[in-house]
Amino acid sequence: MIHLKRFNSLLQRSESKLVYVPMSMCHKAQFHNNNLKQPKPNQTLKKYLECNNHAKVLLLFRTLLRKKPSTFNSIDSFSCLFALKACINKKHSSIQGKQLHALIMKLGYESIIQLQTSLLKVYAEGGNLFDAHQVFEEIPTKNIICWTSLISAYVGNHQPNKGLELFRLMLMNKVEPDQVVVTVALSACADTGGLEMGEWIHDFVRRKHRMKTDLCLSNALINMYAKCGDIVNARKLFDSTRNKDVTTWTSMIVGHALHGQAHEALQLFSQMNTRRDMTKSSSSNFIVCPNDVTFIGVLMACSHAGLVEEGKRHFRSMTEEYGIEPREPHFGCMVDLLCRGGHLRDAYDFIMQMPTDSNAVIWRTLLGACSLHGDLELATEVRHKLLNLDPGYVGDSVAMSNIYAGRDMWNKKIIVRNQIKQSRTPGYSSIEAGKVVGQCITSNDNI
DNA sequence: GTAGGGTTAG
Incomplete structure (x- = not known):
């Protein structure tokens, strides 16, 4: 310097x-x-x-x-x-x-x-x-760009409530919102499940005729409605959006997948590809190609509907046909898919063969499935891996406790439960009351 | 010549 x-x-x-x-x-x-x-x-x-x-x-x-x-x-x-x-x-x-x-x-x-x-x-x-x-x-x-940057900083760092608080503060400071800041605010609504606030912003956009609406804003609205549980309105907006880009398609595919509507999600994926083939042959400049996030939506849809073989096929085609290298979320989806389908050993082998390091969350998915299917032998092996990766996570002990109970191994269950009692943390749920707030509940409800 | 935005497992 x-x-x-x-x-x-x-x-x-x-x-x-x-x-x-x-x-x-x-x-x-x-x-x-x-x-x-x-x-x-x-x-x-x-x-x-x-x-x-x-x-x-x-x-x-x-x-x-x-x-x-x-x-x-x-x-x-x-x-x-x-x-x-x-x-x-x-x-x-x-x-x-x-x-x-x-x-x-x-x-x-x-x-x-x-x-x-x-x-x-x-x-x-x-x-x-x-x-x-x-x-x-x-x-x-502070102009609108400064406000947008700050709100976006909080939303991008997993503090959407703080982002929305600043958005309200901006309005109180009489700074006129534009299409960029409302897009960020809608993303915060989606993250918090704040449907009421999201609807208010949508209404605001409709009332402000001077506000430019663009594809980013439309996508943010679709995503907000889908994440906040209003899949019908999300789909209405999707259908009325012209010149959809990859995010428009992906948001809707993920939305359907999250709502357990695998058929709709996979149908959209298929439509997206048909359209891609058509635009390719007509040498159009507006080619929409699925990206890695689209495949997360597709795998989620297969996983939630128990479509194991179809999920495996899409996972293979991702690299073979589309040249997209799978990342951690794709591996996570595959483990989830195999687990939900009851293919626990396949899931274990899949994790062991992953090119990236396995993490606690992926092993935890398998442990949960072992608990559901009462597979004590595999659960013990998985639990051992988890004790090395994340020893303090109470949920893993709860899963083991449930497996012991299912096998009438009451002594072992009591030992694990006593360990849980020493370290448990309360769970919480969220409600929307003007803004989304976390509401603590008693720790007994957790077990 | 310059600054802000949308989709991502469990």
């Missing part, structure tokens, strides 16, 4: 013909030279970004920072913005965000609103909501 005093002296060097723009003018702060030429490095940074080569962006930015004083001027607010964008979607984005934040302050760019919102996003991507919120608070004139 370059020291501020040294940096200022660099700016004042006469031979470089730079002009230092004071902080008060930072809303249009840039460095200029006499020829008014754009600095070349920014074009390169932008090109790297367009190619999604984030590592190269950061490497070049670092090189520019470390260059000789006479060339240091090539860094301006746009360079910082490109560097920030390159930090988004990175594991350690919060740390890199902090470094860039410090640099932005040193360069006097902290009041440039585009940099502030990008910084907020970088912190949020790294899960650092404290600093993300702090950046938001320090923006003197």
Whole structure:
């Protein structure tokens, strides 16, 4: 990091013909030279970004920072913005965000609103909501984009209730919502099961004729209705949506799958592919191809309907026909499919052959199935795996306790139950009362 | 030349 005093002296060097723009003018702060030429490095940074080569962006930015004083001027607010964008979607984005934040302050760019919102996003991507919120608070004139970024930060970090709280606060601050912020708010409603709020937002969109509606908003509405239990309205909206994209189809397929409507989900998947084949032959620009998330919906549908062979076929076709590599959720769906179908040994073999490391949740799916089918031998083996992966999870003891009870092994059951009594935590359910709230219930209801 | 959004198992 370059020291501020040294940096200022660099700016004042006469031979470089730079002009230092004071902080008060930072809303249009840039460095200029006499020829008014754009600095070349920014074009390169932008090109790297367009190619999604984030590592190269950061490497070049670092090189520019470390260059000789006479060339240091090539860094301006746009360079910082490109560097920030390159930090988004990175594991350690919060740390890199902090470094860039410090640099932005040193360069006097902290009041440039585009940099502030990008910084907020970088912190949020790294899960650092404290600093993300702090950046938001320090923006003197918060526009709709700033609000959207903050709400999205909370929704994206599994705090949809806080996101909705901020959405309400935004409305109280008389900031006019647009189609982007309502899309985020609808996503929060879907996550919390907040149908009432979702319906209110839908009504608001219909009343605001000036608000642009686009496909993202339509998809968010379909998803909200499906997740909040109103599958009929979700389907109505889906049917009335023209030019559906992959998210439109996927949202509806997942919606049907979650409602146990496997036939409808698989029929939609089939329609989606028929349409793809038709558009392919007509060389249309609007080709909708299933993606990895679509297949999660398809596998869920098969799993919930007990369609084991069909699920296996789709799982195979995903790689063989569509070239999509399965990820953890796909393996999870397959284990669930085999378990629900009663193929417990197959599920065990499947987990053992998975190319990724198995996790506690996948083993727990199998343990639950062992409990349901009273398979003590396999359950004991699975329980052993779980004790290594996640020893403190009470639910696993409950499953074992139920298996012992089913086998009239009362002594063993009492031992496990006594262990549970020492460590149990209360369960809770949620109700919607203006907003969705968690309501604790007594721990006895858990067992 | 610059900032915000939708689909993901159990």
